[in-house]
Amino acid sequence: MKKLLLFFFILSNTAIYSQSVKEKPLKNKDSIVLQKKTNTTLSNKDFNAIIQTSFSKLITGQTANNVGSYAGVDIEKTEVTFSPTFILENGNIITGKMMGGISDGTYAIFNNSKLNTNISLEVQYHFLYKKTPRTIYYYQSDYDKHLEDSTKIVKDHAAAKAKILKSFDNNERIIENDKLNTENKTLDTDITALNQKLNTPITAYEKELLTAQVDNKTFKKNQNTAKIAENKLLNNDYNKLKELLKINNIRADKLNENDISKLKVAGYQFSWFSLAYKLKNDEFRLLDSKEVYENQITKDNYISHEFKTQYSYVNLNPTNYKTTYFTSSLTMKYKSNFNDLKKVEVTQTSTIGTSSNQIRETSDKFFAYSGTYKTGVTELNVDVDFYHFPFSKSAIGFHIFPKSKYTQNIKPVYNAGFGVVFPFIDKKKEKSNINAELYYNFTNIFNSNDVDYTLIERNNIGIRLVFPINFNPN
Template sequence: MIVKIPCKLWTLILSTLICAGVCAQNKFKKLSDTQFKAIVSQEFGTLMASQSRSDIGNFAGLDLKEAEASFAGSIVFKNASVLGIKLDGGSADGILPIFTSTELNSKIGLQLQYSFLVRRKQLTYESLSFEDVEMKKKELLRQFKLDSLLVERKVELVEQQVLEVRKKIVAADSLINLYRSHRYNNLQNSILRQAMGKRDSLSYELENAKTEKEKNQLMQMLYKQDALIAGINTDIKTKSEIIKMEYDRDKLKIEMSFLLSDLQELKLKDNDVVVRLESLKERYDLEKIKLESNQGDKKIIVAGYKLQWLSLGYNVKNTSFKLFNPLNSFDNQIWKDHFVSHGLTLMYSFYNLSDKEWNSRFISGSIEGALENNFSSLTKVTINEKNSFNNADDTRYGTEQYIAYTGSYRDNLETLRLNFDYYQFFLKNNFGAIHLFPQYVIKEKLKPQMNFGLGIVFSFKDKDNTSSTVNAELYYRSTDLANVSGSDKEFFKRGDFGIRLSFPIKFNTK
């Protein structure tokens, strides 16, 4: 049966994009857009990275059976949509010919995939971890304000010191002027003369007193008057004391001049205080970004989520290979060829993550339209070429081994491919999963073919660095379940075992 794929297939794929977004939240607290974006980016790059057909996440992958290496990076936009870019390349002959063949058939490809979340998204996380992050953000802000206040306080302190010194100078000037004034000196001398006159009067009365009681009273009054006179004499400043007061005042003026100079320098834009304030602000912003990106010392612990997204992808792959036709003349039996395939993919994905065993699953279904060749249906043969090097008496032989492909080769075949991926996680923290990946292929001029794959995936973490993960999948893939191609191989021999490895990557943008 020959199936012709209509050209309208491309229009159908391109016309099916619908996008709707809702902010993720639990019933108590709401994550910010930055936090949601960070968690989505981190979680998409976990166990499913490179094992499924989704190119979300940052990872390096290696398929030992296919002898193919891949490198993928993702850009997460503000609306939580993701642009995935994936490069892959390797040997079209598999892993073993790498060690035995002198020349390899190669393949290299580029995939672009734009994914966006659809419908309502559910995200649950441990409330205590969320509170820890919020408290850390508040503590960070409080510490920044305190540090900034201490730095700004330096300016206020100098201004206060200038004010206090100015008050001391004004007081010293007033006191010196008072002691130097004639009015003050005349007043002091007048008070002294009055006190001395009263003392003389008391002395005269004491000499003429007749009774003992009267003498005692006069003696007490005389003692008080002597004390008053002594105080007046003490208050009258000498010239040397006034000079000392002026010297102390001048020292205060010099101190104030230095303080005013410091104050002027502190208020300049490039002074140390402003620089320190800018440094504090940069440090605060950096720490805040880390917390918002869920990369700080306090992190929001995800308990589970349900996410659905659509993906639109484009892929291009160049495959270089040798073809072999034993019916041709010897010189024309083997020739090099290559083909560039193009494909468009529309994919729906659903990820349900739970902290309970057997409750987490990942489901993905896609439809792909492509222009391809029938390279996968060709038969692989190993070619050994022998060259002889002769002289008069001896012969030396050199051999060259490589892989070529035989069969009825066709290219530019319109292809429709239906893919399905199902991961059932069965270990705590999603450290293990069963992977089913059936596929139905309708290719122009060929019979429809059903393929099926089964794998088991494990995630291995570094005990000292839990963010360092290696994901390994041991899989068995059976091609052409119904044997529509009429192969003489038995059922299990039409399939093969393989190992896929992936290494999530965290990009450092600073």
């Protein structure tokens, strides 16, 4: 009875351990020494390949260059968005974004050598920060299968190569060459005997006959020698190479399909920097009611510049089902105060005709902006975003976002907010297509604008829908 209970205890623990091994991912840190301590850790080259692939998927959602990786058209606003992506050989990423108005299906960046109106151009450069710890999580069973498949690919190629070499050592051309060599030896013997007869006293007719036989056998020997050389050339430099090239291509395709960078990743941890430059050209109408009627509406345009530096960190930990994302950015802008102006709708009426019985009125509606317009404004923004998803499958997340703005000749403005994120999960793809965030934002915390509202009243509460960063490593 005791033996039966002991056997049952061992069997139960073995089953539980086996299940935990399949579900528990391995952790592989960016340390060559640590990797060498176990037999299943990745090499430094393979580790970097997986990190770069995960980084590319996180930033762009793809692992290869795709010009025009995102494009969209807003029919109502007649605007087009074009966003190309370039992944460099060293793993760094360049992304671009162009937005502007379209006319007759075209999107002109320059018109008559001048920058088009209502257009924005942005370029971003992303690169991993390798001085911080980098970690990837992967499953032991997946890695074992990768090693098994890699070993099988190498063995299958070696077996196919040996078979080709063996077949070309015993093929028909080799056998034919053996026969031709034997025949050439016989021809050499015959030619030697004929030449000996030619050196004996014979008649002119016999000499002519023997000479013809020597020439005929010599010609046959030369034919055989040429055929032997041809067979050797075909065996060594064509057919064999052709077959070897075929199996080499098969091996290359299989190794590419089983490349370590395509290993299923359960999670990762790394950080990166992003540098960005944005140019925007706005054209608009200004309304100044203090001017005379003819000068109240004026057209203006301004090109603003924006430089941004951003640090980001992500930790997707599958062992405790927690995801953390942090980003901090510093943005310097050289712009106008266009966004601070008040947008108003203007209706401009014109009268056609001079007779009181024959008068028509036409109206033209457009938007204009009123307020004190300033250009050459320098602004500095410091933004921080911290997301934390503490539950399985990122069911609910928490968001903290303090922000500060320093504008030339204006008191600094400080905001701070927090929100609760509810991802909408696509059941088929098991990932979030859109996030809904319920947020509370304290605006103008230190009352820089000297408004009459209290701190509790100076707020912004609402719900916003955003497209989430794809933390899903697969």
